[in-house]
Amino acid sequence: MTAPKTALVISAHAADFVWRCGGAIALHAEMGYQVTVACLSFGERGESARLWKEGNSLQQVKDIRRAEAEAAADVLGVHHLACFDLGDYPLHLDQSDKMKLVDLIRKVQPAFMLCHSQYDPYNTDHMYTTQIALECRMIAQAWGHNPGGKVLGAPQLYLFEPHQTEQMGWKPDTFLDITPVWDKKRAAMEHMNGQVHLWDYYTRVAQQRANHFKRNSGGMSGGRDCKYAEGFQSIFPRTVDEL
Numbered sequence: 001m002t003a004p005k006t007a008l009v010i011s012a013h014a015a016d017f018v019w020r021c022g023g024a025i026a027l028h029a030e031m032g033y034q035v036t037v038a039c040l041s042f043g044e045r046g047e048s049a050r051l052w053k054e055g056n057s058l059q060q061v062k063d064i065r066r067a068e069a070e071a072a073a074d075v076l077g078v079h080h081l082a083c084f085d086l087g088d089y090p091l092h093l094d095q096s097d098k099m100k101l102v103d104l105i106r107k108v109q110p111a112f113m114l115c116h117s118q119y120d121p122y123n124t125d126h127m128y129t130t131q132i133a134l135e136c137r138m139i140a141q142a143w144g145h146n147p148g149g150k151v152l153g154a155p156q157l158y159l160f161e162p163h164q165t166e167q168m169g170w171k172p173d174t175f176l177d178i179t180p181v182w183d184k185k186r187a188a189m190e191h192m193n194g195q196v197h198l199w200d201y202y203t204r205v206a207q208q209r210a211n212h213f214k215r216n217s218g219g220m221s222g223g224r225d226c227k228y229a230e231g232f233q234s235i236f237p238r239t240v241d242e243l
């Protein structure tokens, strides 16, 4: 029996993986991929405004956000949710934190990785996370890092869709049809009670991306329909045998 395919999502805060690539997670989970999500923080300070307004303590906010992330991960079929609990606004990883992420990357051996846009002036935690993802991916590929361990191949790093897309210099080059798993993504979003205002917003984003999917797949010329999609920007070139 061959080992199952794997994928790794690196999410700065607890909810990011839900809005931005929940469909990709659910779709690949249904295909048999073991999808690991590394949550570097719970977004307890910066992305939990409603919970603070309700008067919760820091620990309560973190506990609520962890529970929401676990429930969402469950709905999406996440194989392993790794919560690093490193704090947010600002997020910071020291050398030992980075090495833990490198260890996780090597352990998962992902066929592809997902992370934030490279630029985000509204949320430096997001672009910092992508810088860390690139750095840790590089270290995991190095034969001289912990020699004898299984080095990483060359998984694509897809950047998922940020908020305020045009301000981030994010330009999608890949559209994924997530229509078959849309109900799971919507259900996962509805576990994020601290950010109710985003449920419908990210439903509309998925509908817009479905339009782009159809425009670029021939769907508008009689091809198959697509009702919901997610967009991604790939960092690395593709290597192909046929165009």
Ligand SMILES: [Zn+2]
Pocket: 012, 013, 016, 043, 047, 123, 126
């Ligand atoms: Zn975030």
